[in-house]
Amino acid sequence: MRLLRDWSKEILLVLMALIFLSPVYIIxxxxxxxxxxxxxxxxxFPETFSFQYYTEAMEQMDFFNAFINSMVVTIVSVAFIVILSSMTAWMLARTGGKISTIIFMVLIATMLIPFQTIMMPLMQLVTGITNNLGIQLYNTLSGLIFMNIGFHAALSVFLYHGFIxxxxxxxxxxxxxxxxxxxGVFWRIIFPMLTPITATVMILNVILIWNDFLLPSLTLVDKDLxxxxxxxxxxxxxxxxxWNLAMAGLTLTIIPVVIFYMIAQKYIIKGVGEGAVK
Known part of the structure; x- marks a missing residue:
């Protein structure tokens, strides 16, 4: 009876895995x-496995230029998020007091606000700053990076705070x-000990920023960007x-994130688990 129960669990897990992986198979x-x-x-299955549509998709997408833009936005954004969020979380966790608690709770509260509710006021603010103050936030990669740092800081601070x-x-x-x-205390003592949670923060933010469509579509206008x-x-x-070119393009989009996740996956469970310890 126990053997039958174990086999039924294994079969159920395999079926669930197939269901979750079916979109990847179809693409x-x-x-x-x-x-x-x-x-x-x-x-x-296709009649022949040819990379013809991948070549066409890469040409029409201007893939290498888009890949470089995505890499620059993702790497720079994640680097700033890791540095600034870890330092913020460390100060909030160690100083204590009402002010630190209020700042931390405000950061957590921002995670509950859907981006769709603020995207129009945000674009009005960004275009206003660009036109009136001359600070180029609209239609620039630097402006997109700046907004990515702000929108992804709250989750990162939350994860670092629990781990610290x-x-x-x-x-x-x-x-x-x-x-x-x-x-010196932070960079020599604390930050090296944050490696597991830093890997987790990096993985989550890389996936979110690399696959983000809505914010870049609102911010970037030029084709070269x-x-x-x-x-x-x-x-x-x-x-x-x-559809066939779109599927080839989506496959090219997924591959870098999958490779990055496979390299760093051993840290993610450890980082989240230890970050939950108070």
């Missing part, structure tokens, strides 16, 4: 098909007695959709 398989094959049977509370304060006191400055999700979107026309 990958249909990226090799022409329009006739795609419309005849979406789930069937599990680090004994006696380590910091010992370093201070030895003559270390505040910055398009990120990969914006480039893929232009396969979906008003009257026609080039």
């Amino acid at each position: 990958f398989i249909n990226s090799f098909k022409d329009r006739r094959e795609l419309y005849e049977n979406t789930l069937a 509370k599990s680090i004994p304060i006696s380590l910091e006191e010992a370093a201070t007695i030895d003559g270390a400055s505040k910055l 398009r990120t990969i999700p914006l480039s893929v979107f232009y396969f979906f026309g008003e009257f026609t959709i080039e």
Whole structure:
């Protein structure tokens, strides 16, 4: 009876995995098909595996330019998020008091606000700053990076805050007695111990920023500034959709994130688990 119960759990897990992976299968398989094959049977294997549509998709997307734009936005945004969020969380966790608690709760509260409710006022503010003050936030990668840092800081501070509370304060006191400055304590003692949660923060933010479509679509206008999700979107026309090219473009979009996740996945569970310790 126990053996039957164990087998039933395994079968259930396999079925659930197949259901969750089915969209990836559909995207990958249909990226090799022409329009006739795609419309005849979406789930069937293609007659031939040719990279013709990947080549066409890369040319129409201006893939390498879009890839570089996405890499710049993602890497710079994540680097600033990691540095600023870890320092903020450390100060909030160690100073205590009502002011620190209020700041932390305000940051957490911002996570509950849907982006769609503020995107129009945000664009009015950004265009106003660009036109009136001359600070180029609209239609620039630097402006997109600046907004990414602000929108993703709250989650990162929340994760770092919980993890830092599990680090004994006696380590910091010992370093201070030895003559270390505040910055020295943070960079030499605290930050190296944040490696698991830093990997988690990086993974989450890389996935969110790399796949983000809405904010770049509102912020970037010039074709040369398009990120990969914006480039893929232009396969979906008003009257026609080039499904096979779109599938090839989506596959190219997914691959870098999958590779990054596979490299850093061993840290994510450890980081989230330890970050939950008060």
